[in-house]
Amino acid sequence: MEVARVTGTFSIAPVSRLPTSRLQRNVELSADQASAFNVTHQIKRLSFGTDFPGQHNPLDDIWTHSPGGAAVSRYFLKVVPTTYEFIGGSSVHTNQFSVTQYFKSLTADSESTMMPCISFVFELTPLKVRKTERRGGSFFSFFTRSAAVIGGVFTVAGILDSALYVGTRQLEKINLNKQG
Secondary structure (H helix, E strand, C coil), X not given: CCCCCCCEEEEECCEEEEEECCEEEEEECCHHHHHCCCCCEEECCCCCXXXXXXXXXXXXXXXXXXXXXXXXXXXXXXXXXXXXXXCCCCEEEEEEEEEEEEEEECCCCHHHCCCCEEEEEEEECCCCEEEECCCCCXXXXXXXXXXXXXXXXXXXXXXHHHHHHHHHHHHHHHHHHHHC
C-alpha cells in the first residue's frame, strides 16, 4: 500500500462502505456482530520503503492474540526518513520506524462506544537519519590497538603481582614478630 508522506491512520474494522443512492456512507455492524469480531492477528511484514543491510522492522512476525475476541489494537508508529549510503557510493532513500502498541479487550459496556479494530497511526518525524557504510581500519591501526591491549594486560598483571608480593612480605613480617 502506498501512502502520502503525511501523518495518517489505516484501520481494519467491521465497518463496510456500501453505496446508497448518490452518497456513500459507513454502515456499522450490530453490537452482536461486532462482539464476534476477533482481532487476533499476525503481522508478517511491515515496512516503509526499501530495506537496507542490518535493518530491523519492529513489527515483522508479531503475533497479537485477543482471548476475549472483540478488542481494540492500535499501533502508534514514528516514521523516520533514512538515507543509507553504501561503500560504492550508491544510496537508498527509505524509512525506519519505532512502535508503541495499545491493546484493550472490549467488554459488553465498552462495545457500545468503541468498535473493535486494528489500526496503525503513523507520524513522520522532521528529522532524517543518515547511515554510511565504512570499511574497518587499516592493518596498522589493528596492530596499534592490539599492542595497546596487550600492554594494558601486562601493566595490570604487573600491578597485581606487585600488590601480592608486598602483601605476602607484610604477612611474613607479622608472623615473624608474633613468633619472636
